[in-house]
Amino acid sequence: MNDNQAYKISIPHYYSLEYTENTHTMTVDIDFRDKTPHLYYESIHKWISPYEEESIPDQKREEIFNNIYMYLTKDRGFSVECRPAKPNTY
Numbered sequence: 001m002n003d004n005q006a007y008k009i010s011i012p013h014y015y016s017l018e019y020t021e022n023t024h025t026m027t028v029d030i031d032f033r034d035k036t037p038h039l040y041y042e043s044i045h046k047w048i049s050p051y052e053e054e055s056i057p058d059q060k061r062e063e064i065f066n067n068i069y070m071y072l073t074k075d076r077g078f079s080v081e082c083r084p085a086k087p088n089t090y
Helices: 058-075
Strands: 008-013 016-021 024-029 038-040 081-083
Touching (some): 008 058, 016 058
Antiparallel strands (some): 008 016, 016 024
8 A cells, every 4th residue: 555545456366356445355356367357346245354244335335346447457457347336337
């Protein structure tokens, strides 16, 4: 994390990424072996222990989705196919 963003994204495996905000981390399923990785809104659903019982409001899920999308497309140069919560978001 740096001063300009309150989150950190890493790609520890070819089949997922990790999204972290402060002390909360989640694993998001996304297969980087695909020519065009697919980012699904439904993949953003829970934090890792000890926060797995905390619900994530829709607005927060959308923010996380957008942060991941921007990271993958702008920072990493991926062409990403998305299925956002709301049709025609991208």
